[in-house]
Amino acid sequence: MIKNILSNKCPNCRTGKIYKQKNFLENWHKPQMHKSCTHCGYVFEKEPGFFFGAMYVSYAIGIIEAIMVVFAGTFYYENxxxxxIFIWIAVVLISLSSFNMRISRIIWIYLLKDI
Ligand SMILES: [Zn+2]
Known part of the structure; x- marks a missing residue:
């Protein structure tokens, strides 16, 4: 399942793609999603505002990344x-914002697949 999330696969058929771009490095602007799965027709956005909840997933991912930056900072800073460290956290979160948006929406789709 984690492999399918990271490889942008549809949660229903695990064959079609959710995003038009293969990986987050192809676009630094807003990622482009398919409306539905190109293979099985599974609709990703079930209702208007469906991806509002992905914000919470993105928030959790951002916290994890910030903790990792602080952990990495313990090797460089005595205190x-x-x-x-806040500057480094900001740099990392801004540079990973496209990745976070993309992965949080995919996780949100997988979390609410059976509802
Ligand atoms: Zn599919």
Whole structure:
């Protein structure tokens, strides 16, 4: 399942693609989604505003990334509460924002697949 999420596969048939781009490196702007699966026709956006809930998944991913930056910062800074770590957290979160948006929507689709 994690492999299917990371490889942008449809949760229903595990063959079709959710996003038009193969990976998040192909687009740094807003990722382009298919309306429905190109293979089985599974509709990804079940209702208007469906992806509003993906914001919570994105928030959780952002927290995990920030914790990883703080953890990595412990190797470089003697004091763990160095203010420079906030700059690094901002740089990492901004540079990964396209990836976060993409992966959070895919996870949201997988979480609510059977509802
Ligand atoms: Zn499908």
């Amino acid at each position: 763990i509460f160095n203010y420079q």
